Amino acid sequence: MLCEDEIVSRFFATRLFVSPEVVAYIREQDDPGLIDRIIAETPRGTVVVSPACIPALKKVRDGTRFLADPTCEVLQGMENSAESIRDFEEYVSYFRNRFTRLSTFMRGRIQPVPIEALVRTGRYQEEAVSFIGMVSTVRSTANGNKMVEMEDTTGTMRVLFNKSREGFAEAEKILPDEVIGVRGKLSQDGNIFFADTLVRPDIPLSNAPYRSDRPGRAVLISDIHIGSNTFLEDEWRRFVDWLSAREDIGYLLIAGDLVDGIGIYPGQDKELVIKNIYRQYETLGEMLSALPDRLKIVISPGNHDVVRGAEPQPAIPPAFRNGYPENCIWVENPALVSLQGVRVLMYHGRSFDDMIGMIPGASYRHPEEIMEEMLKRRHLAPTFGLRTPIAPGKKDPLIIDPVPEVLLTGHVHITGIKRYRGVLMINAGTWQSQTAFQKQMNTVPTPAQAVVLDLQSLEAEIVDFLKPEA
């Protein structure tokens, strides 16, 4: 397999620079003649070889999209679609569905053999081979290498990632229960697989986000926490005044933690100004009623809300919707919503708590970096059995499919925006100032910020309401 430096210098020898996407594509193809063919087909005068120069990497979206509702349509996570939790057997079909669907995303890039077939012949000790598996355990060895146990429907295999190999940084981020592909060779005794390449389901390099064909803007917010004594009332009022005047904005998306809830953490009652859960929701209903009725308001729950914690979380039940305006659309967590054809995947973000602890260098200060890790895994909550409860079902609703234009999360109370392979990642901050718990944890939130998403350009802008002059 060619290493990155080799690829870059092969191009450089012909006075060409090469973009990281093209380097990744060449490595995945593992075709020795590919570089020469790309160089031969690159038009004269090109300085940087980008995906646009390669026919196989042509952007796949054609710019048209069938819209049942030209404005706002819930594509996944519509009310009452979450299955109720049945018995333990469901986990078997849940994980099988996860394995099968995530494997499909990798099949164009590697040709996997079943694990059972690996050990049946001696040829894979000599010749490179690929397989796909779900990670059952992952640990560091005494030498600082990574030992991962992988499982498919036919068997299990121990896989060693050597720290001196290129791409080891990605191996260090392997999480339990994620589905990965590996290429490498089998040990002489057939007990260990030496990996030299790690492949993830990932966003295709050819992904081209859809853009609305007409003007339209949405405001994205999260974590309002009504009922808490740290809810920022004045800032919210300024937000309402601003939003009322912005006639170009047609949608408001709220990504969970609508209210602070009751009994969510020890001693919470001392920090509540509204101690009744119904009253908390009623207050939010009054606040949303003050907004212009041209807005379509999409509301999904979070871990402070009244519904079950296990994901997918059902929509807020009708009993808590008293006094809400008619223009509210109640969805589950997660939910995929189409705004003028632009698909926004809303996910509250409970799994940040798990992923931040396991990915080297990850921090609450940069939720957008973790969102990129979700996209690479095509999964919103890869690891099972930690702080993110997952309700099993026949299908895994936490798989990221189709690829959205925008991934919207909340939960960490810190605004963050980044783009990865065409997908715009937005963490929408909070409307609550620093809580006693956050002070203890040294977490500094970015409260009272709203993110405006332009559906035509797919550009996002942060508007700050913390200061009166905003």
Ligand SMILES: [Fe+2]
């Ligand atoms: Fe929150």
Ligand SMILES: [Fe+2]
């Ligand atoms: Fe939360």
